[in-house]
Amino acid sequence: MKIFNTLTRKIEEFHPIRKGKIKMFVCGPTVYDEIHVGNGRTFVLFDSFAKYLRFKGYLLFYVQNITDVDDKIIDKAKDENVAFSTISERYLNIFMSYMERLRVESVSLYAPASLFIDEIISQIRRLIRRGYAYRGDDGIYFSVSKFDDYGSLSGQKPDNLIPGVRKSVTSSKKNFQDFALWKDMKPGEPWWSAPWSKGRPGWHIEDTAITEYFFGYTYDIHGGGSDLIFPHHEAEIAQMRSISGRKTYARYWMHTGMVNMASEKMSKSAGNIVKIGNVLSxxxxxxxxxxxxxxxxxxxxxxxxxxxxxxxxxxxxxxxxxxxxxxxxxxxxxxxxxxxxxxxxxxxxxxxxxxxxxxxxxxxxxxxxxxxxxxxxxxxxxxxxxxxxxxxxxxxGIISPEKREGNLSRILSGIIAYREELRRARKFDESDRLRSLLREAGISLEDRAGKTEWSVIE
RNA sequence: GGAUAGGUGGCAGAGUGGUUAUGCGUGGGACUGCAGAUCCCAUCUACUAGGGUUCAAAUCCCUACCUAUCCUCCA
Structure with missing residues (x-):
């Protein structure tokens, strides 16, 4: 089997670290709103890919994180004047129900970040001890200049980045390329106790904490949307390799393309999203x-x-x-x-x-x-x-399951027989009316050579 | 400004040197009381532009133009 590896920009032969076994991690959603058609692509693609790996006989351990501690969740909680966990739980439930409807059933384990705070703190402590992280005025930051290979995944060189292209540079970073590992508590925000301050984790550190917990320092495949290549996945590599001292974090990186609406990336900020629920209706x-x-x-x-x-x-x-x-x-x-x-x-x-x-x-x-x-x-x-x-x-997962419950079948065979009588008597107005009434009820009738077949369409 | 991926018929989208992609759509026909499903036939001869290499270019090279994504929010 060959896969395109973002690390090398080549289609490579795939070899797992341990023969026959694969550890795969895919970046999951931030549960602050309903997912849209763009988000869904990644989850369906990797679901299908996971099923294929198992079909081929691999023993696959597939972990997906859930970002349930995040600025956007906190903002929304403030807007609605509820606890942040109210928001994250609400949208986690909605997310899970959509995954079920979309037949995404291959994930071995969903890992919410809030359950891995100890592991996150442990990673930050090690990064500080080894000199990769420093204390700023409002949190702990990773010093990008300490990690030589920063940019190896995306092809970006830190010096070529333009500060503040999309986000204003306001914090107490030493260099604008540095990223937050830990954000100090602000009033009214959720917090956990760490040796250096009360606060909450940055975005990138949750994934490495989770993968270290389940997979160790290195694993086989890391997936996600292509918009996560930089900086998110770059940051993950920097964190984990700085901790492990190894040359490799994830061996193969797979990225899904964006879903566009009228030639523009579907995203909440662009205001052009179509929610999954909207499509499924x-x-x-x-x-x-x-x-x-x-x-x-x-x-x-x-x-x-x-x-x-x-x-x-x-x-x-x-x-x-x-x-x-x-x-x-x-x-x-x-x-x-x-x-x-x-x-x-x-x-x-x-x-x-x-x-x-x-x-x-x-x-x-x-x-x-x-x-x-x-x-x-x-x-x-x-x-x-x-x-x-x-x-x-x-x-x-593209063939709808046939619903042929016994009761429905018995009821319908009577109705179909009656309609057949009408048709033989050439009472087509009435037989067509029966057909359209059933259709409104979600049952489709099709007359084939001498026989009427029915199916549930909803 | 830098990084990455692209530009193929009405639409979607394969094809990396030489032969019809394919699907959707559209038109006609078959079947059917009708609808639906299905089949058959037809339609479409396209590769961003300019130059180069070659017996031969959508495919390789150069130049230009255009599009999308990323540059610390994001699947």
Whole structure:
């Protein structure tokens, strides 16, 4: 398997530190608001990637942090005049419920920063002791000039940075490139006791504290959005390598491209966000997953409801084939589709920097091949294709589960039989009315050769 | 100013030296009472611009232009 490593800017052969085992960390959300379509891309992509790694037989330990101590959370708590934990818990719950709906189920463990304060303090203490960190007027800072390789991930040289391009330089840093490890308490803000002051951790230190706790000094894969490369991931490398003294922190860095709205990055500050909930009220979770996976994860992905609609159309072909193959006993032909080469290509695309888009192209190709000979298909071939689609779904999560509860099935078979009587009597107005009423109730009817099929569409 | 990734048909998006990408869309047809699903046929001959290398360039080189992301908020 090969993956693009941001550290080297090359597609490299992947070798885990310990054969057969992978430790992967992905930067999670700051729980101060509902996540948007841009955030969702990263979580769905790495969910799918994690499922693929397990599919390949790796024993994967996948940790994601939750930033639940942060300026934005505190600001929002002040606005609403509630405790900061009220805010973080509220949006953590919403985040988790969206992850469930989006079928993101591969994360071994979610680690909220607030539960790792001891580990954070321990790291800062070691950084101070080794001379990498210093006390400023309002907190503890990491001295970037002490760490020679700063900038190795992003290609940035500290001297070329322009101070205050996006954020005003106000604090008591020695150099503007330095970043906060610990922020001293201000009135009304949450705080924890550290040997040097009461306060709260900076953003970058929480991830290294969490990964050290679970993984140790080095681990296999670190993922996140490409907007985190600098400074966040650069800072993580500086912190952990300064502590460990090793040349390597995470061995492979994978970054997802941004989701753009009308050619501009979707972000809260740009005011162009589309919340996940907004999408899920109009599309199935599987449509959104397909939309994400139908692109190269490193490229910028343009979002619009129209593009999502297109994506949904393509996905439905796979869904329809899967449904059509539902009862493989119905197939009586003797035509066999050569699935082996399709499956092989599918897997080799995933092995090449997790190229989900090309892999999906193979699946869509299969739908064309299968549909064009569907009437002649042998039961064995139908079964084989169905198994393959289930395999695809176990990695991608793009086929909506069929809901065929026993009660509903019994009720509907009566209704469908009645509608059939109406149709035979050529009372089409009434039979169509029945169909549209059921559709409003979320049940779709489709008349196929001599038989009416139903499915739940919501 | 610096760093990184790009610019391909109506849209999305592969393709790194020589052959139709593909999908969506659009038009027509088949099937159906209709709808939906599906199939068949057609449509589209495109590579930011200029120059260079070559028998041959979307692909390699140079120049210019344009776009996105980052430069201590961010998935």
């Amino acid at each position: 109009r599309f199935r979770p599987e449509d959104l997953r397909f939309f994400y996976l139908n692109s190269n994860y490193r490229n910028v992905l343009d979002f619009s409801m129209d593009l999502l609609e297109e994506s949904s159309t393509a996905r439905m072909r796979i869904q329809n084939l899967y449904r059509k193959l539902g009862d493989t006993g119905e197939f009586t032909g003797n035509h066999n589709i050569e699935l082996g080469s399709i499956r092989k290509k599918f897997l080799s695309h995933l092995d090449h920097d997790f190229d989900t888009r090309s892999a999906l192209r193979e699946v869509l190709h299969l739908t064309s091949v299968a549909f064009s000979s569907i009437d002649r298909l042998s039961p064995a071939s139908a079964e084989e294709i169905k198994r393959f689609l289930m395999e695809v779904d176990s990695i991608f």
